[in-house]
Amino acid sequence: MSSANDMTQVVPQAVDYFRVMPEIVLAVFGMIVMLLDPFLDQRRNQKTLGIVALLGSLAALVATLFQSQYPGLGFWKMVQVDSFSVFFHFLVAAITAVVILTSFEYMQVQGIRAGEYYALVLFGAVGMSLMSSAVELVLIFIALEISSISTYILAGFRLRAAISSESSLKYFLLGSFATAFFLYGVALMFGATGSTSITIIADALHSVDIPVLAYVGVAFMFVGLGFKVAAAPFHVWTPDVYEGAPAPIVGFMSTAPKAAVFAVLLRIMFQADAPGRLWLIWVAAALSMTLGNIGALVQDNVKRLLAYSSIAQAGYMLIAFAALPNNGIAAVMFYTASYAAMNVGAFAVISHISGEGERYVTLEDYEGLGRRSPLLAAILTIFLLSLIGIPITGGFFAKFYVFSAALQANLVGLVIIGVLNSAVASYYYLRLIVVMYMREAREEVPVLPIPIGLGAALAISLAATIYLGVLPGRLLDYAARTAAEWAR
Amino acid sequence: MSTALDNSMLTLVTFIPLAGALLLLFFPRRDRDIRLFALVVSLLDFVLSLHLPVHFQRGQTAFQYEVNNLWISNPNIHYHMGVDGVSMWLVVLTTFLTPLCVLISWKSINERVKEFFILLLVLQTALIGVFVALDLFLFYFFWEATLIPMALLIGVFGHGRRVYAAVKFFLYTMVASMFMLAAILWLYAKTGTFDFVSIQTAIHNGQIENFGGAATWLFLGFFIAFAVKVPIFPFHTWLPDAHVEAPTAGSVLLAGVLLKMGTYGMFRFNLGLFPEQSRSNASWIMVLALIGIIYGALVAMVQPNMKKLIAYSSISHLGFVVLGIFSFTQAGLDGATFVMLAHGVSTGALFMLAGILYERRHTYEISEFGGLATPMPVYATFFLFIVLASVGLPLLNGFIGEFLVLSGAFRDRAVYGILGASGVIWSACYLLWMYQRVFYGKVTHPVNLSLPDLSGRERAALWPAAAVALVMGVAPLLWLNAIDPAVQTALAPFAQLASKMVGR
Numbered sequence: 001m002s003s004a005n006d007m008t009q010v011v012p013q014a015v016d017y018f019r020v021m022p023e024i025v026l027a028v029f030g031m032i033v034m035l036l037d038p039f040l041d042q043r044r045n046q047k048t049l050g051i052v053a054l055l056g057s058l059a060a061l062v063a064t065l066f067q068s069q070y071p072g073l074g075f076w077k078m079v080q081v082d083s084f085s086v087f088f089h090f091l092v093a094a095i096t097a098v099v100i101l102t103s104f105e106y107m108q109v110q111g112i113r114a115g116e117y118y119a120l121v122l123f124g125a126v127g128m129s130l131m132s133s134a135v136e137l138v139l140i141f142i143a144l145e146i147s148s149i150s151t152y153i154l155a156g157f158r159l160r161a162a163i164s165s166e167s168s169l170k171y172f173l174l175g176s177f178a179t180a181f182f183l184y185g186v187a188l189m190f191g192a193t194g195s196t197s198i199t200i201i202a203d204a205l206h207s208v209d210i211p212v213l214a215y216v217g218v219a220f221m222f223v224g225l226g227f228k229v230a231a232a233p234f235h236v237w238t239p240d241v242y243e244g245a246p247a248p249i250v251g252f253m254s255t256a257p258k259a260a261v262f263a264v265l266l267r268i269m270f271q272a273d274a275p276g277r278l279w280l281i282w283v284a285a286a287l288s289m290t291l292g293n294i295g296a297l298v299q300d301n302v303k304r305l306l307a308y309s310s311i312a313q314a315g316y317m318l319i320a321f322a323a324l325p326n327n328g329i330a331a332v333m334f335y336t337a338s339y340a341a342m343n344v345g346a347f348a349v350i351s352h353i354s355g356e357g358e359r360y361v362t363l364e365d366y367e368g369l370g371r372r373s374p375l376l377a378a379i380l381t382i383f384l385l386s387l388i389g390i391p392i393t394g395g396f397f398a399k400f401y402v403f404s405a406a407l408q409a410n411l412v413g414l415v416i417i418g419v420l421n422s423a424v425a426s427y428y429y430l431r432l433i434v435v436m437y438m439r440e441a442r443e444e445v446p447v448l449p450i451p452i453g454l455g456a457a458l459a460i461s462l463a464a465t466i467y468l469g470v471l472p473g474r475l476l477d478y479a480a481r482t483a484a485e486w487a488r
Numbered sequence: 489m490s491t492a493l494d495n496s497m498l499t500l501v502t503f504i505p506l507a508g509a510l511l512l513l514f515f516p517r518r519d520r521d522i523r524l525f526a527l528v529v530s531l532l533d534f535v536l537s538l539h540l541p542v543h544f545q546r547g548q549t550a551f552q553y554e555v556n557n558l559w560i561s562n563p564n565i566h567y568h569m570g571v572d573g574v575s576m577w578l579v580v581l582t583t584f585l586t587p588l589c590v591l592i593s594w595k596s597i598n599e600r601v602k603e604f605f606i607l608l609l610v611l612q613t614a615l616i617g618v619f620v621a622l623d624l625f626l627f628y629f630f631w632e633a634t635l636i637p638m639a640l641l642i643g644v645f646g647h648g649r650r651v652y653a654a655v656k657f658f659l660y661t662m663v664a665s666m667f668m669l670a671a672i673l674w675l676y677a678k679t680g681t682f683d684f685v686s687i688q689t690a691i692h693n694g695q696i697e698n699f700g701g702a703a704t705w706l707f708l709g710f711f712i713a714f715a716v717k718v719p720i721f722p723f724h725t726w727l728p729d730a731h732v733e734a735p736t737a738g739s740v741l742l743a744g745v746l747l748k749m750g751t752y753g754m755f756r757f758n759l760g761l762f763p764e765q766s767r768s769n770a771s772w773i774m775v776l777a778l779i780g781i782i783y784g785a786l787v788a789m790v791q792p793n794m795k796k797l798i799a800y801s802s803i804s805h806l807g808f809v810v811l812g813i814f815s816f817t818q819a820g821l822d823g824a825t826f827v828m829l830a831h832g833v834s835t836g837a838l839f840m841l842a843g844i845l846y847e848r849r850h851t852y853e854i855s856e857f858g859g860l861a862t863p864m865p866v867y868a869t870f871f872l873f874i875v876l877a878s879v880g881l882p883l884l885n886g887f888i889g890e891f892l893v894l895s896g897a898f899r900d901r902a903v904y905g906i907l908g909a910s911g912v913i914w915s916a917c918y919l920l921w922m923y924q925r926v927f928y929g930k931v932t933h934p935v936n937l938s939l940p941d942l943s944g945r946e947r948a949a950l951w952p953a954a955a956v957a958l959v960m961g962v963a964p965l966l967w968l969n970a971i972d973p974a975v976q977t978a979l980a981p982f983a984q985l986a987s988k989m990v991g992r
Binding site for chain 1: 560561562563628629632633635636640643644650651654655658659662663666667669670673674676677
């Protein structure tokens with residue numbers, strides 16, 4: 001390590017700032033959005049602020065490329081830029097861009113004031129980006145809070161709907177409780193190892209006898225993070241919150257924070273080589289898949305259905321945590337990317353169809369969509385097929401890598417549970433497809449033309465889903481290289 | 489003979505229908521043009537696929553027309569295709585039936601014509617892909633890819649309870665193929681390759697650790713996916729529903745080709761990868777096949793619905809195929825392959841005939857008909873010809889395959905042969921009885937008196953099937969001399985197995 005990054009250094013160097021460039025860019029654009037808001041009149045501000053926010057997320061993509069030129073530790077070893085963090089920065093920025101594109105139309109139709117909305121999306125992205133590069137538990141906690149508080153507020157943004165306030169409040173109360181658990185875990189870990197830095201913790205845990213306190217600490221941290229990724233048994237909030245929150249935001253918070261928290265989990269579980277992780281994760285994965293899929297079977301609201309599906313998908317991702325580091329890390333990274341592509345896309349379609357006040361979100365409202373709007377129905381079908389895990393979609397390879405990583409670690413039992421679960425899951429995704437194509441519309445739900453912003457969002461997520469399904473090699477190679485970097 | 493053409497032949501034959509489907513996407517919605525285009529594409533594919541048997545090296549046992557390119561480096565997935573005598577003829581069967589399907593759907597599909605033909609062509613690509621894939625991953629990929637277009641064909645274009653039938657079809661086969669996926673993943677985890685030939689060699693040389701303990705489970709994982717597709721007796725309940733609700737073209741491809749994916753899978757993967765486990769599990773599989781033959785026939789006998797009757801007859805006929813495959817005799821396997829082809833042609837034709845009647849009367853109930861030979865003599869003649877082919881009249885295609893299967897089964901164990909032979913008698917009973925009720929006697933419903941006979945288009949769809957049924961019955965060697973070496977290769981490990989057992 002260069003002397004510039006020593007503890008004795010008081011003033012951060014330029015390179016320290018380079019290593020958090022995407023976060024700086026996102027925060028600056030977020031502030032620009034907030035400052036511009038009062039100067040614009042009601043009618044024009046929607047579009048303008050949206051475009052500024054979009055530029056912000058695109059600038060973050062560029063900043064990520066810039067940041068990747070300066071790998072290493074920064075800010076007194078609290079931030080680590082490596083290909084792992086670059087991957088998640090890129091993912092979060094891309095999700096943010098697509099969600100903002102989706103929001104253009106949604107905000108107009110719902111009549112929501114845009115000001116804080118776009119700013120909060122960007123601030124949330126700051127927290128999520130930071131989570132993936134933070135290697136210091138306290139900083140991780142702060143980043144987690146930045147991201148959580150933004151999403152708490154965003155969940156309640158449909159001001160006229162009581163259900164949205166309920167969603168926000170529920171998410172806030174339970175979420176704060178969960179972060180408290182995480183903080184408690186951090187404290188215990190500090191007690192056990194004398195540090196909050198992941199690298200020092202890793203060294204401490206490599207010693208012969210691991211203190212019991214460390215096991216408890218890992219368990220507490222897992223409770224807090226498990227809540228954030230909606231893993232069972234900490235998943236109960238998910239359906240209610242997803243049902244009430246604005247549809248594009250559900251697409252956002254079911255993917256970006258999830259990816260970021262999975263990044264944190266990867267750092268804690270693998271980089272710090274957390275003890276006792278196997279059974280913890282085995283149980284959580286099996287429960288998430290089973291409870292999520294069974295819950296989804298009986299849902300009539302599309303948002304609730306996808307909420308349960310996201311619980312199950314988190315379960316599949318957790319399988320990879322139980323596997324060996326090398327394959328597991330790569331599999332999780334691939335899964336988060338392809339899940340982001342298909343889920344953000346699916347929620348983009350849902351937010352388009354939902355209409356003013358999100359009136360059309362039940363399965364019945366999708367009846368006959370295949371006839372009324374063949375294009376939208378076909379796009380949603382591809383996302384759903386990807387969620388099932390049908391070949392030539394990203395979802396297939398995602399599941400495939402996870403299962404084969406688990407098999408290489410000889411976790412046959414967990415794989416069988418996973419395989420049976422994905423068979424069950426195909427039923428409810430299929431139900432939506434069947435409703436779209438094989439039933440006649442009972443009530444005429446209006447189908448509006450697809451505006452440019454939404455069209456771009458759909459095109460991006462569709463292209464990503466198919467790309468990952470046809471040529472998954474490049475992304476997986478990248479992920480495998482990352483995993484190899486850690487193994488050194 | 490140009491080798492460049494040989495190398496790209498399988499790719500062309502597989503993907504031309506898909507390319508056609510993509511072009512159709514951009515067609516204006518003029519139904520006539522769409523139908524014509526689909527017909528042209530499917531005919532072109534058929535003509536191209538004829539290249540395969542024409543230039544096939546009959547004596548050789550290795551896979552032919554192979555292409556093997558890297559598709560994805562991690563996991564190690566190859567675009568590996570190739571055919572032997574068995575899969576080659578199944579490919580030709582598929583390309584042969586598709587133009588007939590287009591012809592038979594000419595008038596019966598009036599709504600969403602474009603979507604229908606797109607799905608049909610996509611389905612064709614997936615079906616051919618299943619037969620030519622030599623990479624387990626590629627195979628699974630095509631295998632799953634057949635599900636979606638078929639389920640949509642049933643669910644969107646089918647009759648009354650179509651949604652129920654489509655979902656049942658999808659879930660049955662989806663759940664079953666999950667087990668196959670698990671088995672494929674296990675093999676990949678242990679060998680690091682999906683390549684069929686490499687895995688086969690690795691298993692043969694005993695290079696896979698822990699293989700002994702897992703082998704039976706792997707065998708069953710593959711078997712259950714195939715057994716549901718065939719379908720073998722306790723897994724068959726999706727089939728009658730799917731058939732009854734499917735549009736005619738869907739039924740033709742379902743019975744003609746889709747079911748053969750199961751039996752082909754058993755031949756290629758169960759026998760090819762797990763000879764020992766095939767041997768040790770053969771007895772109960774044979775029993776299930778025999779139950780299928782007899783049970784299918786008996787249930788067919790009492791069906792009041794013509795299409796359901798043909799559906800159950802398929803269960804019975806496919807029982808013969810399974811019986812032949814698990815007899816592990818040259819005759820049995822030759823016969824099994826031949827039955828696959830013959831059943832594809834004759835049952836495909838039977839479904840077309842039933843569909844023709846449905847277009848006129850909108851019912852499949854046998855009791856609604858009677859004395860049809862009077863108003864529709866040409867139709868009645870075609871029907872009789874195909875029925876006779878299906879019951880196994882010598883000199884028509886059904887006879888050769890069933891005869892070979894039964895002689896193989898006899899050699900394995902006499903009681904299998906005897907019980908299996910009863911199935912031939914049953915099939916004569918239910919098909920001829922059905923024929924009698926529909927065509928002979930007086931016209932019982934006056935509305936049937938004015939039914940028009942076959943149109944030129946319908947004849948064009950039926951003639952090829954009838955002609956092939958005859959040629960296959962008269963000159964079976966044209967087919968068998970390509971099938972024979974493939975079967976010999978498949979049986980080679982069994983001969984070694986037998987000599988090992990004797991040596992002990």
